[in-house]
Amino acid sequence: MKHGYLIDMDGVLYRGSKLIPGADxxxxxxxARDIPFMFLTNNSQRTRRDMVAKLGxxxxxxxxxxxxxxxxxxxxxxxxxxxxxxxxxxGEGGLLAALHRNGYAVVDHKxxxxxxxxxxxxxxxxxxxxxxxxxxxAKLIATNMDPNCPxxxxxxxxxxxxxxxxxxxxxxxxxxxxxxxxxxxxxxxxELGLTTAETTMIGDTMETDILGGVQLGFNTVLVLSGGTxxxxxxxxxxxxxxxxxxxxxxxxxxxESEWHTPCPSPGLLPELVAVAG
Ligand SMILES: [Mg+2]
Numbered sequence: 416m417k418h419g420y421l422i423d424m425d426g427v428l429y430r431g432s433k434l435i436p437g438a439d440x441x442x443x444x445x446x447a448r449d450i451p452f453m454f455l456t457n458n459s460q461r462t463r464r465d466m467v468a469k470l471g472x473x474x475x476x477x478x479x480x481x482x483x484x485x486x487x488x489x490x491x492x493x494x495x496x497x498x499x500x501x502x503x504x505x506g507e508g509g510l511l512a513a514l515h516r517n518g519y520a521v522v523d524h525k526x527x528x529x530x531x532x533x534x535x536x537x538x539x540x541x542x543x544x545x546x547x548x549x550x551x552x553a554k555l556i557a558t559n560m561d562p563n564c565p566x567x568x569x570x571x572x573x574x575x576x577x578x579x580x581x582x583x584x585x586x587x588x589x590x591x592x593x594x595x596x597x598x599x600x601x602x603x604x605x606e607l608g609l610t611t612a613e614t615t616m617i618g619d620t621m622e623t624d625i626l627g628g629v630q631l632g633f634n635t636v637l638v639l640s641g642g643t644x645x646x647x648x649x650x651x652x653x654x655x656x657x658x659x660x661x662x663x664x665x666x667x668x669x670x671e672s673e674w675h676t677p678c679p680s681p682g683l684l685p686e687l688v689a690v691a692g
């Protein structure tokens with residue numbers, strides 16, 4: 416059966432700038448076997464080209480077509496909702512480039528939308544401007560609502576933490592396009608030319624990767640190489656189909672099934688039941 420993968424990046428392929436062992440081998444196998452895949456990231460900071468360069472430095476050689484960011488999803492969504500619109504942006508290159516490419520003008524006066532993504536240049540002046548624009552009727556859009564992101568030293572505040580300031584100040588709830596929103600996850604699946612049943616989502620975050628995958632009916636694989644520990648799973652009302660330590664372990668499972676089944680059923684693999692607890 417044809418199948419393919421949507422793969423989260425942070426906590427799955429790398430943490431910060433450090434490759435997670437086995438991730439490079441997994442991607443090489445997908446390329447060698449002509450299995451369709453796309454990296455799906457809730458980080459809006461970088462462009463596709465930036466991401467290809469970052470992965471290349473870590474030994475993962477892919478092309479721009481393999482990258483799908485929440486910045487791209489957000490820009491395409493806005494271009495569809497209101498073609499040729501304007502946006503005030505708190506964010507960086509990846510988001511600005513995606514908006515421009517989709518026919519949006521970036522302005523600092525009376526925008527149609529206030530769009531917030533990640534960035535390290537976030538400041539209170541921008542937040543104050545955003546708050547006033549939302550008060551005057553601009554729609555509040557978040558590229559994603561991740562409260563934090565894993566780094567090699569622990570965590571850093573995510574886009575959701577920044578969006579919360581504007582939400583709190585205005586009393587307006589942001590509309591978020593990134594994972595787990597079906598807007599982003601379905602768009603990526605369609606771009607790969609896969610059906611729902613042919614799609615497997617691999618990620619390290621229950622609230623985004625796994626929740627989105629479960630809601631859309633994808634197969635789901637949780638890797639424990641990022642922000643989630645096995646004991647955290649009891650807090651959730653939903654669970655992934657497969658739980659593995661990392662992509663290295665998932666590669667082993669696929670090799671055992673000769674890469675035929677994207678998600679070996681726990682019923683068929685007793686050791687997997689043990690892993691899933
Ligand atoms: Mg992640």
